[in-house]
Amino acid sequence: MDIVSLVPQFGGVIWTILAFVVALSIVVAVHEYGHYIVGRWSGIHAEVFSLGMGPVIASRVDRRGTRWQLAAFPVGGYVRFLGDADAASSRASVSVHKLNEQERGRTMHGAPLWARAATVAAGPLFNFALSILVFCAFFMVKGVATELPVVGEVKSLPEASQSLEEGDRILAIDGQETPTLSDFVQVANELPPAPTAAYRIERDGAEMDVTAPYPFPPVVDAVQAPSGAHEAGIEAGDVVLAVNGAPIASFRELRDAVGLSNGDPLTMTVWRAGETYEASLTPRRMDIPLPTGGFETRWLIGLSGGLLFEPETRTPGPLEAIWLGIQQTITIITTSLSGLWHMVTGAISSCNLQGPLGIAEISGAAASQGAGNFIWFIAMLSTAVGLMNLFPVPILDGGHLVFHAYEAVAGKPPSDRVLRVLMTGGLAVLLSLMVFAVTNDLFC
Known part of the structure; x- marks a missing residue:
């Protein structure tokens, strides 16, 4: 075995893991801080703020009595409030009953309903706020x-x-x-x-x-990952001169050539900074959202093009930039929900659902393309995490909000027995979905 030849590949894996850990840690930290700070503002005491899961590596207790800790496995995080039995905010009835009335009011389950609901909703809302602020900053720096x-x-x-x-x-x-x-x-x-x-x-x-x-030349504006083009080493700024020996004069001709390939391997002649090289790649079948709604199945190689020139830009004002950031976040949410609906109804392939391995690969690719692309990816991931946590599944924030809505209507929370059953069911659903997504990462 040639050990030297494995070094770049090993380095790529390490880079991908580091990028994924950094991106996920930032998104999780913002999410959990939303729970923590709104809970604190609402009078609910947080006993533990943990970034990561498992054994504690380092910790400190602040003047409010909250232990801030860094755990060994950077795959999530949690805030455990006073009266919680676990990180999922299950009710610890025995310990709560030992508290006096004033202390009970500082627990997650003894606080007013509005305070509990606000604390739960704050996690996803902080994720959306992070996305909006990042997109806003991009529009103000790069212009429109x-x-x-x-x-x-x-x-x-x-x-x-x-x-x-x-x-x-x-x-x-x-x-x-x-x-x-x-x-x-x-x-x-x-x-x-x-x-x-x-x-x-x-x-x-x-x-x-x-x-x-031609106004839309075959110039590469961006390379998506994972994709055939990314694996072939094609970079932004490259110009595709030919596909399987046929000259290419426009990006439309490149798109048509890929679409007609029916998934067969392609050989591209590519120009980069005065030199040409050959790139071999295989298109992948993907479902693409349409501007009018719905999806279209196409053969793609992961390249996007644009105009011959970058249009002249202007710097938007703060309010306009915030509005553009909100619009970008809403677009990600609506596209994600549309894609999920089309997967559930069978209109598009379930392979479009990516798990942690696929997300990690995208993290590494985004980081390798520069800090700007990586920060933009973090903003998109933050929106996705916020949206996922609002799904009405027990154990997620959305499930807790459903419980609070039930309490507001019925005048009392669900019984402990019902909560345990629903929480167990929600955990089973999440684990099943995770297994399914990882299977997609490995075999789709």
């Missing part, structure tokens, strides 16, 4: 496209030609006027694929005609 079709940075292509320059305003393409960026995108999408297109532009106050590359 202006409404006018003004050229920003022009992407590198293998053949230099009379081209567009930063600051050019595109007035028309192939004779069709483009007063706004959305008009330009619509017209460009309808053009037949070709190596070049005719642009009418305004540059330094003067109008002129230039010939420049």
